[in-house]
Amino acid sequence: MKRTVEKIGGTSISNTQVVLENVLIGGRKGADLYNRIFVVSAYSGMTNRLLEHKKSGEPGVFSLFAGAGNKWAWTEALASVAEAMEAKNAEMFSGEPEQAVADNFVRERIEDVRNCLIDLHRLCSYGQFRLDENLTTVKEVLSSLGEAHSAFNTALLLQKHGVNARAVDLTAWRDERDLTMEERMEDALGGIDLSSELPIVTGYASSRDGLVRQFGRGYTEVTFSRLAAFVQADEAIIHKEFHLSSADPNLVGQDRVRKIGLTNFDVADQLSNMGMEAVHPKAAKILRQAGIPLRVKNTFDPKDGGTVISADYAPENPRAEIVTGLKGVFALEVFDQDMVGEKGYDSTILDALTRHSIRIVSKCSNANTITHYIEGSRKALKRATADIETKLPGAEVSTSRVAIVSVIGADINVPGITAKALTALHEAEVPIIGLHQVSRKTDIQAVIQEDDFDKAICALHEALVEQVSVATPRAEALRPAA
Known part of the structure; x- marks a missing residue:
């Protein structure tokens, strides 16, 4: 049976019911539910709250912690993150027993981070320790919160619907071992039977060199591609809120654009250069070198095959795509x-x-x-x-x-x-x-x-x-x- 590694972006994963019906379950039963691994992003807007707004630059927890202003302003921002996470839990589970479980998970993570940052502030009040030398690590820790939350919730939701799902945490939370990303993946997936269990994996994965430091906000796609290469997936799939189309439908009109259908990684690279990422260029490189085709699907159009990007595709007829x-x-x-x-x-x-x-x-x-x-x-x-x-x-x-x-x-x-x-x-x-x-x-x-x-x-x-x-x-x- 075909084995896939699939990534769900922040906008899609935020639309819980649609993702559940169209992607995670999508009419599947029994064995058809498995031999898939899902890598999930943080819910839409959550990483902006944790770091800083990607477009406006509005400060999040990290920016406030690193800034030179009120040294405790970040605690209020962190409390706001906790409120937003618990609001998402309430939206998903509506007062059912799973909501309390999800809320407890959020509170434990948030309190651990709060205590960690307070201790770091206290330590850096001594002249021998410098805050700026630890900020890259702080950014990694804060980034991991969003993906840990969405992975835990998604697995919990699937379990509620009778699917044998498991949240797989690659964030190295309370893990003192110094592992490479592949070693961490092997450790986390080692006891999972993919034929009967559905792993929901955090889009953030701890690595020695720091995932956010190396790849910025595109780190979830790097985790996704490296996991696909690690398990030797037959296909990698990205679920987006739109088709990969011939132009921006909001600009030229929905009725005038065409879905691409088939293309190659060379085109994906050109798109990345123009800021229109079908996939992060580093992720594309990993998939291309591993010989794994990438399928880009529209979450809201599950019956459509989407667009397949492969290394060896060449069109029968030259055309502008x-x-x-x-x-x-x-x-x-x-x-x-x-x-x-x-x-x-x-x-x-x-x-x-x-x-x-x-x-x-x-x-x-x-x-x-x-x-x-x-x-x-x-x-x-x-x-x-x-x-x-x-x-x-x-x-x-x-x-x-x-x-x-x-x-x-x-x-x-x-x-x-x-x-x-x-x-x-x-x-x-x-x-x-x-x-x-x-x-x-x-x-x-x-x-x-x-x-x-x-x-x-x-x-x-x-x-x-x-x-x-x-x-x-x-x-x-x-x-x-x-």
């Missing part, structure tokens, strides 16, 4: 009339960008100009610019804010596609600042003004996807997991 893009990009242009024929310019720029943790989205160059399209804060960009000007005193360095729109596909080697893209942008009255296309034929990038972003996406999608009659390949061709 997705039109997407990225706002908030800076163009960092370095011009020097004496650059031609000289070495070292590019390495100097790269050193400065690396030093200030600035991500490169794309780049282009000619005889005397190198332009990097980058993501980063204005402060970091200003510092990097100053470094470049110091190291290259003869160069003129300028920055401007732009956007990038990208046409992506496993094979977009369609005759005239670049001319068609340019025509679509011209007819939509979108001026082009730059155009990039590599020989691999997986994407075309156009640099434009930010104000033209929405218009450009819609124009390119209409011209290269909606007006093209190539049939969308069906993921059902690679049979959906049972």
Whole structure:
């Protein structure tokens, strides 16, 4: 029987009843319920409360603990987290005996964390101990709370519905052993018979190097992919609240987008570069190297096979699969009339960008100009610019804010596609600042003004996807997991 490792994201897992009916049970009975492992994220918004809001930057428990203001403000934030967790318990179990069990689990974890952080504050009041040296560990501990809560609740809910489920805690809670992630997985899953038991695994897994420190907020997908590789799964599945589509349906219209169906990890990498992650790039690398295909399914459309991403997929007919893009990009242009024929310019720029943790989205160059399209804060960009000007005193360095729109596909080697893209942008009255296309034929990038972003996406999608009659390949061709 096919063995799958499946990940449920925060938005999906928060919609408890839908996930129960469409994913966790989904009409299955008996043996069909098993030979699956689920990795769950924290409920939507919980990690924001524990760390800081991902978009607005509003401080959570960690930010308040690490900040220089009221040193006890974090305790109120932690109490607010406990209230939110218990409110979720009440929503799920509505006063039934399971609610008391779930509440006791939350209180125990929250109190342990509270006592730990108080002790750390007390210890760091001595001059020999520094708080900043322990903050990365504090962030790891706080992050683990959200996934531990959702995994425990999900297993409890399944047990209530007669499923032999078990919460599998990879957070190393009260575990003094120094194990690698794979050793921890082996230890946690060692006594489980997958043919008759359903593991619900925390999306946070303790590791020696720190999961959040290495992978940021994408750590649940890294846990998911490493677990899939560890158990040698036949397929990895991510359940999202939407289909992987040819564009953002909220932008171009739900009735105009197409589900992708089949594609490869090369496309997934291009999507990640544009900030539209089908899967975290590190997770994609793990699955690709392990030879495990990834299926992206819509939680709210369980009968649809979704989109399968594999290492070896190549389309029968070249086509544009997705039109997407990225706002908030800076163009960092370095011009020097004496650059031609000289070495070292590019390495100097790269050193400065690396030093200030600035991500490169794309780049282009000619005889005397190198332009990097980058993501980063204005402060970091200003510092990097100053470094470049110091190291290259003869160069003129300028920055401007732009956007990038990208046409992506496993094979977009369609005759005239670049001319068609340019025509679509011209007819939509979108001026082009730059155009990039590599020989691999997986994407075309156009640099434009930010104000033209929405218009450009819609124009390119209409011209290269909606007006093209190539049939969308069906993921059902690679049979959906049972």
